[in-house]
Amino acid sequence: MxxxxxxxxxxxxxxxxxxxxxxxxxxxxxxxxxxxxxxxxxxxxxxxxxxxxxxxxxxxxxxxxxxxxxxxxxxxxxxxxxxxxxxxxxxxxxxxxxxxxxxxxxxxxxxAEAAGTNELSPVSVTAPNQYSVQNSLSYDRGRIEALQPQDMKDLFKNESSVSVGGSIPINQKVYVRGVEETAMLVTMDGARQNNKVFHHNATNLIDPSLLKATRASAGVAAADDGPGALGGSLAYETVDVGDLLAPGDSLGGFLDGRYASNGDTVTSAGSVFGRANGFEALGYVKHTDGNDYQDGNGDTAPFTAPALLSGLAKIAYQGDGPSRFELSHETVNDEAARPYRANFAGLDGGRPVPDSRIYDLTRENTVFNYSRDTGEGYWNPKVTLAHNETELETREVPLSAPDTTIVYTGITESLSATLKNVFHTRLASVSTGVDYYDDSAVFRFEGDPDLEENAQNTGAFLQVRQPVGDKLDLSYGVRYDQQDFTGTDDSEHDDSGVSSNVFAEFFVNDHLSFNAGYADVWGGTALAENFILNGAWDYGDQKPVEAYNHTFGGKADWNGFFAETNRFETRISNGRVPSFSVGPNEVADFDIEGYDVSLGYIGQRGEVSVKYANIESEKDGEPATSFDGNYFTAPLGEIITISGAFRMPILALELGMSTEITLDNDALEAAGNEQEGYTVVDLYADYQATRNLSLRLSVDNLGDEDYTDRASYGQEFATVDTLLEPGRSFALSARYGF
Missing domain, CATH: 3.55.50.30 (Phage tail protein beta-alpha-beta fold)
Structure with missing residues (x-):
C-alpha cells in the first residue's frame, strides 16, 4: 500500500x-x-x-x-x-x-526528457548481439507491441529498406536492403534457421506476435553473429516473462481477440506466465481462422484463407547472480489449400496443373541458452544448443488421376551449437568462441529412396567492439569456417575459408555522426531446396559462395528531429542456383546496391517519419527478375514509407498511420511488364479502456488499392497471374491482461 x-x-x-x-x-x-x-x-x-x-x-x-x-x-x-x-x-x-x-x-x-533531465550515460559495455554499432535495424518489445503485427509484412511495414513479398504468411519472404533472407544468417533465440524447403512458400514461417526483439545487420555482420552471413544477419528473439510481467508480480497472463472484416478473419490468443524463487515459466498459443480475402477489385482471391497456429513454451531460471538458464520451444503451422504454386495465383501456358494443393508447413525451434553476463570482467560465457526443423508436406490430386493423391515431403533440419565468452577490458569488449551446425535437406516420395544433401560446418570467431575516446566506435572481427558437404549421390566435398568485417562510426558532435563498414564473407556450399533434389546429380567440383559488402552513411539528430542516409552494396560470387534438370553446380553472380534516406521527428506526444529506398539488383550483369533472383534478391526499385503516431495520454488514446508508396519500375520491362506503382494507407486508433483492457480499431488498405506487393513474385512476367494483396479491411482487436 x-x-x-x-x-x-x-x-x-x-x-x-x-x-x-x-x-x-x-x-x-x-x-x-x-x-x-x-x-x-x-x-x-x-x-x-x-x-x-x-x-x-x-x-x-x-x-x-x-x-x-x-x-x-x-x-x-x-x-x-x-x-x-x-x-x-x-x-x-x-x-x-x-x-x-x-x-x-x-x-x-x-x-528523462519529460522530467527535464539529461539521460545518464551507460556505465558498462552492452552485451554483444543486444546492441551493436553494426545494427541497421533494431526493434524492441515496445516497438513490436505498438505495431501489433499479424504477419511479417506488418512487422516491417514502416521500413522502406525492408520488403516482405507475399500476401499471406505461408508465402511471405523478407528482403533486407534487397537481399533475400535465404542469403542472410537468420536466427531465432540464437538458433540457426534452416528453411530452404520450396521456393514457392515462405523462407521462414514466423509469427511476430511471439517476438520481443528483431535486429538486422544488413551486409556487414559481426563475426560472432554466426557463419554464412552473405548479406548480413537477421535475428529474432521471443518474449520472456520479464517482458510481460510487471515488477513485483509473480503471475500474469492475457487474452487476445481480433476480428477483421475482409475474409471474416478471427484471431484468438492467450498466454499465462509466472515467476517464483528465480524460476520463470511462460506458455502462449495463437490461432487464426477465416475465409478467402477479397482483393482491391472486390474479387475473392481463392485459396488464401488463414490457417495459422502458433505456440511458445519457455522455462528459465536466474537466481540472484548473473547466470541465466533458459529452455524454449516455439512452433508455427499453416495447413490449408493454397494456389498450386503458393506464391502466385496461376500461370498462362506450361504443363496443366490443379488449381490448388494442400500445403502443410510446420516450423519448430527448440533452444537451450545459458548465459552469464555481468557487463564487466573476463568471464561472461554464453552457450546455445539448438534444434530447428521445417517440414513441408504437399498433397495434390493430379488432373490425370483424380482418384489418387500425390504426397511430397520436404524436411530441412539444423542442429547447432555456439560456445563463446565476452572479455570486458578497459579498452574493448572482445567476443570469442566456436560454433557448429549440421544442416540437412531431405525429399521424400513414397516408393522412392529419400534424397538428401548435408552440410556440417565448424567455425571459430573473434569480434572486438572498441570505443576510441568519445568520438569513435569500432567493431571488427574475423572468423574461420571449415565445411563438409555431402551430395545426394553420397559424394563428399570439403572446403574452408576466412571471413572478416570492420565497421566504424565517428561522432562529429552530439548531433552528427558518420559510419562506414566492409565485410567479406565465405559461405561454403548452401543446401539446395529439397523439392528439386535429384539422385542423378553429378556434383564434381563445387565453388564456395562468397560475398563482399560495403556500406557508408550518416546520422543527425537535434531536439527530436533526426535524419539518416546510407549507401550500400552486396556482391555475391558463385551463388548456388541448382536446377533439377541441369544439375547441382549451377552458380550465378549477384550485385545488389542502393541507398536509403529517412527523416523524422520523435517527441513526447508522438512521432513521424518519412523513409525512401532505391534498390537495384543484377544477376550476371543483367537486371534480376523475381524468378532468377530466387534465394538471393528481387526487383524492388523505389519505395517510400510514411508513418506516424500521436498520443493523448489524458484520454489514454493513440492515433497512428502508415503509408507505403512504390514508384513504377521499368527496369524489367523487357521481361514482359513493368512493375506498377501503388499507394497503400493503413490507420489505427489505440484506446486503453482500463488498466487491464486495451482496444485497437484499424483500417488496412484504406483506399481499397488493387495491387501486388513490390516484393511479390511474378509481376514483371506477362504469363504470371500474381496474387493481389487484400483490399480494404476493418479490424477490431482487444487484449485483456490479468
Whole structure:
C-alpha cells in the first residue's frame, strides 16, 4: 500500500492515465532509511522490469511510476557496492528513464526528457548481439507491441529498406536492403534457421506476435553473429516473462481477440506466465481462422484463407547472480489449400496443373541458452544448443488421376551449437568462441529412396567492439569456417575459408555522426531446396559462395528531429542456383546496391517519419527478375514509407498511420511488364479502456488499392497471374491482461 500524499498522488496520476503503479516488495521503513546505506549488488543485464524487480528485492526499496515506461527496455544491470540511489542510476543508465525519490523514500520512474533531465550515460559495455554499432535495424518489445503485427509484412511495414513479398504468411519472404533472407544468417533465440524447403512458400514461417526483439545487420555482420552471413544477419528473439510481467508480480497472463472484416478473419490468443524463487515459466498459443480475402477489385482471391497456429513454451531460471538458464520451444503451422504454386495465383501456358494443393508447413525451434553476463570482467560465457526443423508436406490430386493423391515431403533440419565468452577490458569488449551446425535437406516420395544433401560446418570467431575516446566506435572481427558437404549421390566435398568485417562510426558532435563498414564473407556450399533434389546429380567440383559488402552513411539528430542516409552494396560470387534438370553446380553472380534516406521527428506526444529506398539488383550483369533472383534478391526499385503516431495520454488514446508508396519500375520491362506503382494507407486508433483492457480499431488498405506487393513474385512476367494483396479491411482487436 501507499502511505503518503506523494504516493497517493502518484497513484492518482497513474489511474488517470490508464496506468498502474508499480509496487515492489520490501518494508516501508526499510525504503525510508535505505538512502545512505551501501549494499553489494550483483544484478545481471536484462529486461528492465526484471532488473528492477531484483533491485527491489535486494534494496528493500519501493518503486512507483508508469509501467509502460519500463516494459520495453533493457538494463545494463549493476555490480558492486553502492547506495540504492547509485545502484538505481546504473540500472537506468541508457534507458532514457530516471527515478526521483519521494520524501518517504520511494522511487518514482519518469521519462528523462519529460522530467527535464539529461539521460545518464551507460556505465558498462552492452552485451554483444543486444546492441551493436553494426545494427541497421533494431526493434524492441515496445516497438513490436505498438505495431501489433499479424504477419511479417506488418512487422516491417514502416521500413522502406525492408520488403516482405507475399500476401499471406505461408508465402511471405523478407528482403533486407534487397537481399533475400535465404542469403542472410537468420536466427531465432540464437538458433540457426534452416528453411530452404520450396521456393514457392515462405523462407521462414514466423509469427511476430511471439517476438520481443528483431535486429538486422544488413551486409556487414559481426563475426560472432554466426557463419554464412552473405548479406548480413537477421535475428529474432521471443518474449520472456520479464517482458510481460510487471515488477513485483509473480503471475500474469492475457487474452487476445481480433476480428477483421475482409475474409471474416478471427484471431484468438492467450498466454499465462509466472515467476517464483528465480524460476520463470511462460506458455502462449495463437490461432487464426477465416475465409478467402477479397482483393482491391472486390474479387475473392481463392485459396488464401488463414490457417495459422502458433505456440511458445519457455522455462528459465536466474537466481540472484548473473547466470541465466533458459529452455524454449516455439512452433508455427499453416495447413490449408493454397494456389498450386503458393506464391502466385496461376500461370498462362506450361504443363496443366490443379488449381490448388494442400500445403502443410510446420516450423519448430527448440533452444537451450545459458548465459552469464555481468557487463564487466573476463568471464561472461554464453552457450546455445539448438534444434530447428521445417517440414513441408504437399498433397495434390493430379488432373490425370483424380482418384489418387500425390504426397511430397520436404524436411530441412539444423542442429547447432555456439560456445563463446565476452572479455570486458578497459579498452574493448572482445567476443570469442566456436560454433557448429549440421544442416540437412531431405525429399521424400513414397516408393522412392529419400534424397538428401548435408552440410556440417565448424567455425571459430573473434569480434572486438572498441570505443576510441568519445568520438569513435569500432567493431571488427574475423572468423574461420571449415565445411563438409555431402551430395545426394553420397559424394563428399570439403572446403574452408576466412571471413572478416570492420565497421566504424565517428561522432562529429552530439548531433552528427558518420559510419562506414566492409565485410567479406565465405559461405561454403548452401543446401539446395529439397523439392528439386535429384539422385542423378553429378556434383564434381563445387565453388564456395562468397560475398563482399560495403556500406557508408550518416546520422543527425537535434531536439527530436533526426535524419539518416546510407549507401550500400552486396556482391555475391558463385551463388548456388541448382536446377533439377541441369544439375547441382549451377552458380550465378549477384550485385545488389542502393541507398536509403529517412527523416523524422520523435517527441513526447508522438512521432513521424518519412523513409525512401532505391534498390537495384543484377544477376550476371543483367537486371534480376523475381524468378532468377530466387534465394538471393528481387526487383524492388523505389519505395517510400510514411508513418506516424500521436498520443493523448489524458484520454489514454493513440492515433497512428502508415503509408507505403512504390514508384513504377521499368527496369524489367523487357521481361514482359513493368512493375506498377501503388499507394497503400493503413490507420489505427489505440484506446486503453482500463488498466487491464486495451482496444485497437484499424483500417488496412484504406483506399481499397488493387495491387501486388513490390516484393511479390511474378509481376514483371506477362504469363504470371500474381496474387493481389487484400483490399480494404476493418479490424477490431482487444487484449485483456490479468
Amino acid at each position: 501507499f502511505y503518503t500524499n506523494n504516493r497517493l498522488r502518484a497513484l492518482a496520476v497513474g489511474l488517470a492515465l490508464g496506468l498502474a503503479p508499480l509496487p515492489f516488495p520490501g518494508g516501508h521503513a526499510q525504503a525510508a532509511t535505505a538512502e545512505a546505506a551501501q549494499q553489494q549488488y550483483n544484478i545481471a543485464a536484462g529486461p528492465l522490469n526484471t532488473v528492477l524487480t531484483r533491485f527491489a528485492d535486494v534494496s528493500g526499496s519501493l518503486i512507483a511510476g508508469n509501467l509502460q515506461l519500463a516494459a520495453d527496455k533493457q538494463s545494463p544491470g549493476v555490480s558492486g557496492s553502492f547506495t540504492p540511489d547509485q545502484a538505481l542510476a546504473r540500472i537506468l543508465a541508457g534507458t532514457g528513464l530516471v527515478a526521483d525519490r519521494d520524501p518517504d523514500g520511494a522511487y518514482v520512474l519518469r521519462d
